Amino acid sequence: MREDLNQNLVQELPNPIQKENQTKGSESSPETSSSKTPPFLKHLKNPKVLVLIILFSVIIVLFILSLFVNKPTQTSTTTPPTATPIPLNKPTSIPQIPEKYKDKFDSIDQDIQNIQVELPPAIDENIGQ
């Protein structure tokens, strides 16, 4: 009884070699169909070409996104309101110097601003050693 059952099971299960042949046969069919596709589409199967296409499309998408991001928005120019008021510089009275002395004061002021010297150049003392 038990042997009968085993025989039935063996009959129902397909032969692994036959199965392999069947799968090989099914794979060979697309090859025949691809020979009919246009030659430029053949390159799509090349992984390098695919990677290049993906990279190129990513760059285009990033470029388009950057165009939107770089657009100046109104919110960036506005300053947030502060809780404390900013003190304004009050106009102060500028001391008036008599015209007679004005040039002399300006000349002294200019001289004070011009107190400067040309510092020595940085040189390498060890050239040729």
Next chain:
Amino acid sequence: MILFILSLFFFSLSPVKAQDLNQYQSDYRYQLDLYQKSYQNYLEKEQIDNKYSTLSTQKDKTEASINALLQRNQLLYSYLILLRVQLGQYDNNDPRNNILKEKLLTKETYLKAQDLTIKQLGDKEQVKEWSTQFKSQYPEIQTIIYSTLVQIQVNQQKNILQKIQILGQEIQADSPQNQALSQWLNELPTQSEKVTQHLNDAILDTEKKQTGTRFNNFYSSSLKDLDLATNLLSEMHSNLKSVVSKFIAL
């Protein structure tokens, strides 16, 4: 050579115009540019020689070092001339001006003579020998350079002090009856003395003796006194301005 020294001496006596000073500044900057380029080239050749060390790379390095030494020499020469011209801008009868001018002239002559020596250097050993000899001379050149820098600033500040003093006297002479103004102007000599003291202290730092083979830089110490003097001068100028605008009618 004597003619060259004489021409430099006569040049030193002639008054310096702003246009002349600008010309010497341009010359100095041009030499600085040439030196930087030749030095960069020397560093590149040295790097190549360290890597490959062939006869060809050694020759290239020696040639590059001779060129860099020549440009460095000419740069220092043009810088010393510029300093001497700046020193001659103010005629304030300070004997230190003439002493420094003479020292600068001596070093200019030395550097000018070195141009020819550098051009005649042939091999690596000669370059090394000359370079060592120059290195022993350089601290003395540096001492003269920094002493001159201090003296130039002292001259500039003395000139300003003199202008403030003259202006103060003029203002007092114009309003002899103004008591408040006179009271304030009487403070000017005291402040002037303080400025002079700081300037003298700045010069004293330059006279410290150099010890050892390396240059001990005194410039930062002098600069502190020079800055104090500048601040006092600014204060005097600002106070005088305020007093004039307050006590003298337009």
